[in-house]
Amino acid sequence: MSGTERTRTEPRRIDRLDDRLAADEGVAGAARAFGRRVRAGDLGALPVVVGLIIIWTVFQTLNPVFLSSNNLVNLLFDCCSVGVISLGIVCVLMLGEIDLSVGSVSGMSSAILGVLWVNHGWPVLAAAVAAVLAGAVVGLVYAQLFNRFGMPSFVVTLAGLLAFLGLQLLLLGQEGSINLPFGSTMVNFGQLVFMPPVVAYIIAVLAAAGSFATSAVIAASRERAGLTAKSMTFLALRSGVVLVLLLVVVWYLNRDRGVPWMFGVFAGLVLVMNYAFTRTRWGRSMHAVGGNREAARRAGIKVKSIYVSAFVLCSSFAALGGIFGAARLASSSQQAGTGDVNLNAIAAAVIGGTSLFGGRGNAFSALLGIIVIQSISNGLTLLNLSSSLRFMITGAVLAVAVMVDSLARKSRAAHGAA
């Protein structure tokens, strides 16, 4: 009876024919669906956002400088290098693999940049491209060792960690560090170039408008095809919230120096990778191989090339992150890429919601995760805590993130949503 009633008020959608389905229409429906997803362990970005709010509240009460515009601008600068590396980590984690050498590869890349640009007088762009290409070659080697010899990725990349750290030290030679020239485009990019306020506002508006336009186009074409579509009100509301958030952030950062271009580039890369993961056949294949490698192979996916693409992307992003790091510090040093870089990059991806078990992940996890990691690191530095404590706390945060990941996975299995 209820079925016929519903048909009278509104045409029945082809994907809503089953009476067992909860009808989630309109804004309230979207909220209900979200609540159900969270309970089922499909947490999405929720734990990160909650974690971030807690972290920011704690540090702000301990030190009021923490949330100042000036400090947040620094924080964004510091996010870029490891954030870009983490974007590559998302690629390998998506396949259920790992790259433990991203720190070393980023250090090697920064050394290549310094040697070619400063010592050999190459144009800076050529040197940077060479450094990224070197990263790509490293990834290609990993992929061959993985595909041909079946070596576990953590062993291959652990070997790489040492080998490329060695190469970095070799390249830098006796002095151990190369200063990059102040005033050069590269160093300015890492320290001084900001979006003009107007540009930042325009980008914020374009981003929100773009997100609304793409989702509205999808909703309209679903509507035409007779499928359920998100209501326009909901989409407008969502994009409105995004717009307000972005405008507030831009306004707040503009009270100081503004939005760093380097962060803009990082955010742009995140958007590109998000598109690649969600809207292309390659992205679908990545999820499939991470979820069930054999099923993906039987579906005709070239599994080996998917591994190649992931390892190459990961090492290339690591190299690019190394360049960002060198620009930020205005030097290529023996310390670049050492210490907690590796762990932070992996932790960021996992904290952001990319699963260590493969088959689940998204590009935004690199962005969200690195903001969490840098907030902790920055806050602890403001409190004058030693790096020993910083390491311990970051380690604990990573452990908690992995725990959340494992628990969510269990809950998903229980709710039938692996």
Next chain:
Amino acid sequence: MTTTTESSGRPPSPPPDSQPVLSLHGVSKSFGAVSALTDIDLEVFPREVVALVGDNGAGKSTLVKVLAGVHLPDSGEIRFEGRPVHVTDPSTALGLGIATVFQDLALCENLDVVANLFLGQELSPLRLDEVHMETRSWELLHELSARIPSLRTPVASLSGGQRQTVAIARSLLLDPKVIILDEPTAALGVAQTAEVLDLIERVRERGLGVIMVSHNMEDVRAVADRIVVLRLGRNNGVFEATASNEELVSAITGASDNSVSRRTARRTQAAADATDPASTPTPTEADS
């Protein structure tokens, strides 16, 4: 051990119009010390349903996987539309037009139904056409009377039969020339089984060759044009769909001469009847 006996059933004459779309000659495959397949011959013609039967471990799934490019055969020849082919990996098989539903289904549990259906053949690779893929999925699943509430939930949340339907639907998506189904109705309900058998017939009418593995003799007899028996990794006879149950069972279980075994069975049955009529509740089958 004896192999095929000519008396056990003459291979029925193939459909006159054509050459086999897929044929195997002397295909062998071993896993270490186990010879899973020895010298297998098999032919499938267009517009024909071949049922592949045999006991557990007879090598049916191994044969299916060899045809699907999952396993490489150790020796033997595979011809597709008359040409010798090397099916080195699943994408080659799919490219030729051999679609397979595996016994273990091979679905990605983390992906939703639509993504699984179109896995590897997504529409517009650089800008996935989700809307078209979803409407096409609904069409396909309606054809199979699928009872799947939502196509946007991960496959992990589906029941065994729902997954099987998804796997079958996927094999149809590619517009293949040969469809291989490894126990396609094993987990299906009454309506869905009927739908799948109907579908197999429809697919045959479209001119495709179908290989169906099944333990259910009723299903086999309902749709098969020929029944190929495997036993311990070897061919053990080819039968018409009209073959009697005893003939099939003895070929499957390994009695070497069917007429003899049938006679023995009848004689012992008769002897039992004579000595103790009450012990046989079912009457002996009359033989015309």
